[in-house]
Amino acid sequence: MSIEIKAPIFPESVADGTVATWYKQPGEACARDEHIVDIETDKVVLEVVAPADGVLKEVLKAEGDIVLSNEVMAIFESGAAASAAPAEKSAPTPAAAAPVKSAAPAASAKETVQIKAPTFPESVADGTVAAWHKQPGEACSRDEHIVDIETDKVVLEVVAPADGVIGDILKAEGETILSDEVLANFLVGATGAAAPVAEAAPVAADNDEDGIAGPAARKALAEAGLTVAQVKGTGKGGRITKEDVDAAVKAKVSTPAAPAAKSATPAAAATVPALGADGRIEKRVPMTRLRATIAKRLVEAQQTAALLTTYNEVNMGPIMELRKKYKEEFIKAHNGTKLGFMSFFVKAATEALKRFPAVNASIDGNDMVYHGYQDIGVAVSTSRGLMVPVLRNTEAMGLADIESNIMDFAIRGRDGKLGMDDMQGGTFTITNGGTFGSLMSTPIINPPQTAILGMHKIQDRPMAVNGQVVIQPMMYLALSYDHRMIDGKEAVQFLVTIKDLLEDPARLLLEI
Template identity: 50%
Template sequence: MSSVDILVPNLPESVADATVAVWHKKVGDTVEQDDILLEIETDKIMLEVPAPNTGTLESILEQEGSIVISGQLLARLHIIDQIVSKKDIKQTIQNQKSSVTSTASQEHIITQDNEEERHKILTPSIRKLVAEHNLQPKNIKSSGTKGRLTRQDIETHIRSTKKQHYTDQKNYIDIDHHQIKNINNDRKETRILMSRLRKRISERLLAVTNTTAMLTTFNEVNMQPITILRKKYGELFEERYGIKLGLMSFYVKAVLEGLKNFPAINASIDGEEIVYYNYFDVSIAVSTIRGLVTPVLRNIDTLSIPDIEKNIKNLAEKGKNGKLTIEELNGGNFTITNGGIFGSLMSTPIINPPQSAILGMHAIKDRPMALDGQIMILPMMYLALSYDHRLIDGKDSVSFLVYIKELLEDPMRLFLEI
């Protein structure tokens, strides 16, 4: 018998430290290899720390809330030579089943056993989430392999019950409208710790306002041509590629052409130098339960419309499930954010440093627009480009936005690259 050290995983160079968010095991617990012992929160993502061996958790050296760095000792795991595995338990259950002769009783036991097995295959993080929201796993529709529940399944279930849920580094807290009303009437306050991600977002937003000369320019787009195109080819596109023809692929393609024609937009300031990028990596703003993240769609000049749609969907799902990696969040030369999915009609997006510009898309609404000398009701969307005036002149910013508008109003140019 021996012990093995549980260490903080190697953190990327851009991440100085992390916080011990939650322990899923306590001292004395028996764990199997690959069971999740704890989760560590950085200012970008959550990292799961699995058990390297089967054994017993001997000691915990860093409690929840502790600040840790790469390679730091977190706990010790006592390795046991022989231990009853889940496989052995499962075999024992099967043997017990075979000894039951009554059909009615056997069906009852099998049904109960299935529910027990369903509970056992929940990962520790999912089991904790289910317990904290006081949910019944059997009532939640699962989409994972072999009937496993995923974080997205739980989030979907919670949204369907019209609960608003929030998260910090230790707890999920449910506050419905009735509770909020009571809090207001009783003149009470509810305080929760800011997550590392929320702190980082706050720091970055404040830094942008203090260190950049940010301006925003606006324009409007007639979205009818794209609407007609999607309606005409949407079904065929989905049959061919297995994914819906969305709007983001048009935005990304338009931005690509804009960055090619206006190099100052695809650049950043580094000290006293201007860095011009010869590649095209675009950050896509994704709203998650922990806050807004901006995973990067790389080399968009090499991607087709179907590729863009698939990659964006993949990044969005990983963001909502907390599965984005540091590599997927690092970098990006330009950001696209779509507040329209929440109903925003107009906004001034904030630059994502060290980038120099961000394009904001908004809700598409039927509004009166002048077309060929006539007033018509058309699906209109406002565009907003926020930019760092230290690097980007007003002429370039306005010209860039007008170019994006023209491409979206005549999407055939996107395919012809003109």
């Protein structure tokens, strides 16, 4: 019988987890309650065990993949019926697959095609080659991811046009490229002999005596320019920890061989820690194009706009009670979509924007542009920097539509899948610093918009209610706005409107 192996149910404070280590591979037998995989969250590492005696049939989430609460990670075959699984799975193992790719290494290509950069929109002048995932001579499958192009807004993926082999790479990592510029030559139909060796290497590294590195340790290894073989693991079962990486970095810096290692790989040299003038460790990393653009726009907003911030506070009790009461019914009615707080803020902001058009407007030179629609950007924090994908026409969206789109943005943001179309436009922005514990902040507007709403941490505070001191879940709200476009009176009334709508959610339905 086939059984789905799922991620644990995470608490509300944990949004997702990362598949850290698989201790069993497809085709391997498992005993009941045997430890088969680790899930790493931002707080703890969770162990998942085999549900019965049987065989791990198929792994759906590889190491390093993001998993949500209760998401299916693998298929497990239990009982006697699973005894044939190892024989069925033995065919596609890396060892057996290698001869297939190397059987005809000298096969001639049917044709040579050019791999070009994507066509950038008018607002994007150029891009940078961020990372080549395939090297010359390596075999590629059709639509396989081969190179990343980083622009000032998003990272674009370029895929293989057909089955074949990468030929000459014309644009190295770090080089600037224009729209539709040729990046490399591709040999359609050719077979690469170097690919099997490259694919077999990670398997050997994961199983050698140096141990296994989890996602956090792998990230530290990449930043330090080290490999698994260069670090001695002291964790459970020889597992490499971040402390092991730090120790290896210090040892590497203190040895005379370090300069030679840095000169051998110029691309990695910038990220390898070095000794500063005072003898302490420093690391110099080039700013990414996306990070540089974010910095430029934020500074530009502060220099060109007349920024002012007004504050208020909202009692989140009514929303929390409503959410708690209908939480399970909402999930069932909307195909698993969870009811969060952000959808209420988006709906409240949408209604407030209708009442105060100046907050929904933008400045274009000496013109004020009033928008007859509400496109609200939702700030998403990713490993590459802050991104603001846009919810289009929120006036026509329900709570479930908003929650579903925000979850999609968050997942694609983490995976680097957000496109330029997702982030263009927007008439207003909401940012939630409370996710990270911020109690109060002053957000900066996203030009050419004229206002941004900042949400913060929900915290119990003593409040005076009808002459009595009552503990209530309160949140500070901050509205930063461009005083050139919005008067203080409008800004304050806009924020009070959002407060009133959230403290009495029935107003959202009645539009009062």
